[in-house]
Amino acid sequence: MAVRINRIKVNRYGPLKEDFELEPGDLNLIYGKNETGKTYIVETLINLLFKTGRGSPAKWSLKKWDYTGTITVSGLEKKSVTFTKTSRKLEDYWQESNRALPQDLSRLLVVRAGNTSLSEESGGISKSILKDYLSGEGILDKIEKNISTTIQNASIEDQIIDGRNQGEIRNHKTARDNLQQLDNLLKEVNQGYTTGTINALQQERNRLETKHGELKEARRYYAFQLREKLNRLKDQVIKLPDEGKCTDIEKEIAIFKERNDNRLKKEKKLEELESSSVDYTWVEKVLTNYQEIMNRQQARRTNPIFLILAVIFFSGAVISGFIDQKWGLGIGAMLAFLFFGLHLSVRSRRRAEAGGDNAELEKIKVEFRKRFGKLLTDRASIQNQQDVLKEAHIQAGQLRKDLEILSRDVEKVESSISTALEKYGNADLTPADWEKEVDKLKSSRISLENEIISTEKKFVALNIPQDQLIKEDPGLKWDSAEYAGLETEMQKIQDKLDEEKKKLDNLKSRVAQETKSSSTESWEDLLTVLQQKRAETASEYRKITAEILGKIQVYTVLQEFRRQETDRIQKGLQNRDLTEPLYAITGRYNRINLEGDELYLSSRDEENYPLSSMSTGVSEQICLALRIGFASIGLKGEQAFLILDDAFQHSDWSRRENLIKQVLSLVKNNWQVFYFTMDDNIRDLFLAAGSKEGVRFKSLEL
Numbered sequence: 001m002a003v004r005i006n007r008i009k010v011n012r013y014g015p016l017k018e019d020f021e022l023e024p025g026d027l028n029l030i031y032g033k034n035e036t037g038k039t040y041i042v043e044t045l046i047n048l049l050f051k052t053g054r055g056s057p058a059k060w061s062l063k064k065w066d067y068t069g070t071i072t073v074s075g076l077e078k079k080s081v082t083f084t085k086t087s088r089k090l091e092d093y094w095q096e097s098n099r100a101l102p103q104d105l106s107r108l109l110v111v112r113a114g115n116t117s118l119s120e121e122s123g124g125i126s127k128s129i130l131k132d133y134l135s136g137e138g139i140l141d142k143i144e145k146n147i148s149t150t151i152q153n154a155s156i157e158d159q160i161i162d163g164r165n166q167g168e169i170r171n172h173k174t175a176r177d178n179l180q181q182l183d184n185l186l187k188e189v190n191q192g193y194t195t196g197t198i199n200a201l202q203q204e205r206n207r208l209e210t211k212h213g214e215l216k217e218a219r220r221y222y223a224f225q226l227r228e229k230l231n232r233l234k235d236q237v238i239k240l241p242d243e244g245k246c247t248d249i250e251k252e253i254a255i256f257k258e259r260n261d262n263r264l265k266k267e268k269k270l271e272e273l274e275s276s277s278v279d280y281t282w283v284e285k286v287l288t289n290y291q292e293i294m295n296r297q298q299a300r301r302t303n304p305i306f307l308i309l310a311v312i313f314f315s316g317a318v319i320s321g322f323i324d325q326k327w328g329l330g331i332g333a334m335l336a337f338l339f340f341g342l343h344l345s346v347r348s349r350r351r352a353e354a355g356g357d358n359a360e361l362e363k364i365k366v367e368f369r370k371r372f373g374k375l376l377t378d379r380a381s382i383q384n385q386q387d388v389l390k391e392a393h394i395q396a397g398q399l400r401k402d403l404e405i406l407s408r409d410v411e412k413v414e415s416s417i418s419t420a421l422e423k424y425g426n427a428d429l430t431p432a433d434w435e436k437e438v439d440k441l442k443s444s445r446i447s448l449e450n451e452i453i454s455t456e457k458k459f460v461a462l463n464i465p466q467d468q469l470i471k472e473d474p475g476l477k478w479d480s481a482e483y484a485g486l487e488t489e490m491q492k493i494q495d496k497l498d499e500e501k502k503k504l505d506n507l508k509s510r511v512a513q514e515t516k517s518s519s520t521e522s523w524e525d526l527l528t529v530l531q532q533k534r535a536e537t538a539s540e541y542r543k544i545t546a547e548i549l550g551k552i553q554v555y556t557v558l559q560e561f562r563r564q565e566t567d568r569i570q571k572g573l574q575n576r577d578l579t580e581p582l583y584a585i586t587g588r589y590n591r592i593n594l595e596g597d598e599l600y601l602s603s604r605d606e607e608n609y610p611l612s613s614m615s616t617g618v619s620e621q622i623c624l625a626l627r628i629g630f631a632s633i634g635l636k637g638e639q640a641f642l643i644l645d646d647a648f649q650h651s652d653w654s655r656r657e658n659l660i661k662q663v664l665s666l667v668k669n670n671w672q673v674f675y676f677t678m679d680d681n682i683r684d685l686f687l688a689a690g691s692k693e694g695v696r697f698k699s700l701e702l
Contacts, residue, residue: 002639003075003090004672010044010069012037016702020069025698026667028674029686032702038676041702042112042645044069045674048083050106051091058107075640108631109640111624111647151551161548168548175541182534185514189527198497202527205493208486214476215483222478223464224471226455233452240445241424246438249420253434256413260431263406266399286364290379293361309335497524569594578629584662585625586618587655592626620650621659628666641672649679660685667696 010020016037022028032038040063046052047067052060071083076093083089090106154163163169241249316336320328368376375381414431421429426437512519515529572578573592582601583590589609591602599611601622611622624647631640648659660682663673677683690697 002670002672003073003635003641004639005071005641005674006074006080007072008045008069009071010041013068014040014065016040020702022698022700024672024674025693026670026672026696027663027686027690027693027698028672029683029690029697029699030674030676030702031678031683031699032676033678036702038678038702039063039645040065042110042643042676043067045071045643046110046112048085048087049073049090050110051089057091105631105635108627110643110645111627112645147551147554151548154548154552156549156552161545161552168544168551172541172544172548175537175544179534179537179541182514182530182537185510186530186534189511189530201493201497205490205497208490208493212483212486212490214474215478215486217470217474218476218478219462219483220464220468220470221472221474223459223462224469226459226462227466227469228471230452230455230459233448233455237445237448237452239424240441240448241420242445243442245420246442249417249438250435252413252417252420253431253438256410256417256431256434259406259410259413263403263410266403266406269399286368289360290364294379311336494524498522572633575629575633577632578626581628581662582622582625584665585621585655585659587658589622620647621655624659625662628662639670639672641674642666643674643676645676646679646682647675648682649677653681656682656685660689664689664693667693 005024008020008022008024010016012019014037015035020037020041022030030038030041043062043065044067046060047062048069048071050056050058050060052062068085072080073083073090074080076090081093094105148167150164150167150169154161154169156162161169161172165173316328316332320332365376368374368381417431417434418429421427421434421437424441426441429437509519511517511526511530512521515526515533517526517529570593573594578592579590582592586601588603589601590604593600593602593608600608601611601614602608611619614622628642631642644663648656651659663675667673675682675686677686687699690699
């Protein structure tokens with residue numbers, strides 16, 4: 001599964017004036033001039049994702065800024081992992097995985113400030129780097145440092161370890177001589193001075209001591225199991241919220257319920273006022289229509305001009321007829337009929353308009369009575385009703401604004417509660433489940449704490465020091481009753497031995513001298529001490545012998561690996577994961593070889609060039625190509641992300657397009673790339689190339 005960054009949030013600090021947030025694509029360009037926060041963002045990504053302390057695999061050199069933010073990464077576990085300032089780092093996940101990734105893989109995934117080199121040696125690539133990523137010899141070097149020169153020069157002749165009499169060899173010979181001396185003394189005791197009864201009792205005691213010792217081992221293993229259980233329980237408790245956190249969540253739930261109830265009440269109130277608000281809008285519109293109808297009716301009642309003109313011209317025609325003026329009679333009659341016709345036409349049109357207005361007015365009256373149960377008599381009726389509805393309309397408007405604010409508050413609290421519960425692995429919960437979930441978390445914590453107390457009591461009762469715990473099962477179950485019974489039986493046998501003992505002064509003196517004990521002590525005590533010393537000496541001898549034999553065997557295997565080292569490195573250097581990006585980025589070199597401790601690059605014209613003699617720009621291009629290749633090899637075919645901080649800034653302009661093409665080929669092979677730059681040319685090249693990638697490409701300017 002590819003390791004991929006899904007979301008980045010860098011909190012503003014120092015040169016970064018605003019929070020930096022990005023939901024990245026496959027190819028991501030972040031452009032910013034000096035003092036815009038580009039370096040701060042890159043160093044924050046390093047600080048959040050990788051180990052940066054004194055013991056970190058990659059030696060980071062970061063500024064003393066307060067790096068804060070969150071990064072969400074998928075591909076490490078079944079669920080996405082969020083990285084913060086105090087969270088576990090990528091090296092922790094790599095160490096726990098079964099992918100056997102090199103711990104310092106992080107230095108391959110990040111190029112800082114255009115520095116593509118992987119070591120301080122000439123050319124930026126050392127033989128130790130090749131050992132780490134191509135042959136595994138870096139691990140062998142660390143193993144060999146733990147084997148002394150004395151052991152390296154030792155040998156085994158006829159099942160005897162032979163070497164210079166110093167260090168571990170001298171300790172081995174001393175332990176062997178001490179064991180031989182004790183065996184000889186015990187042989188004398190068994191053959192010449194111990195009676196059959198004492199021998200039988202000793203054998204029985206030895207049997208019981210063996211059983212007793214096995215039960216001791218079982219007790220130590222049982223104590224180890226209890227301690228491991230305690231550690232697991234404590235780890236589980238740590239992952240659960242404490243009482244204070246649960247109380248905080250419960251307070252937020254109470255706040256949510258209170259505000260949500262308030263919201264529901266306001267929504268219900270708004271629902272009640274909605275009809276009044278709608279009526280208010282209708283009355284406001286009707287008031288305008290009603291006034292327009294009244295205005296038109298008034299206009300129709302005050303305009304009889306055509307009728308007056310018709311009467312005037314008719315009177316003129318009559319008078320002309322009386323005085324025998326035919327032309328006056330004709331013109332007057334004609335104009336009288338014309339204006340009378342116009343009067344009839346206007347009257348007819350106004351009647352039609354009045355009919356429409358009356359119909360509209362009737363509809364308004366019917367709707368008014370339907371809505372409010374009142375008769376519409378005049379404009380004042382409408383105005384009064386508008387005044388009645390106005391307050392409800394204003395209240396409805398205010399309620400809508402209040403609901404918007406309250407809804408945002410409710411959503412904010414709901415998000416805070418959901419985020420808090422998701423932290424403890426509880427996602428997709430509804431508000432109805434919150435209180436039950438908090439009770440469940442509290443109950444789980446109490447149950448675990450009670451189990452911790454119970455387990456601690458059992459562990460303390462065993463009274464086993466931490467350094468005496470064993471983690472390998474001895475094959476016998478711990479039984480406290482059987483252990484107590486054995487101690488009782490051993491005491492009985494000891495009593496019988498005390499009855500059967502004889503004072504064997506000479507041998508007793510020798511035994512006392514050998515064991516550095518007083519000859520006045522009981523014989524059985526001396527024999528017990530002698531046997532214990534013999535057992536301890538034998539154990540020490542076996543331990544020293546096994547350690548020396550193991551180291552000799554390991555050193556022999558290391559030497560065999562060393563003889564194959566160059567071949568493995570040479571074979572690794574021919575890997576296409578190295579040669580393909582090398583040619584794609586440099587446009588010239590397609591092979592790389594190791595001659596002694598020097599790396600040589602070969603072009604298609606078969607000429608070899610030492611890496612140490614190349615220019616800074618070309619050397620950085622080669623280091624970038626090898627960095628990408630080593631990352632591909634280290635991830636064993638899996639994909640991850642690359643963070644490139646102006647990695648191409650020292651490259652010739654003619655090579656930059658090839659470099660960006662190589663980046664695009666990585667993206668097409670499911671790599672995720674973040675390129676930070678302050679270079680306008682590189683920005684423009686990326687924008688041109690990224691525009692063809694659609695949604696897979698994202699750019700951001702600081």
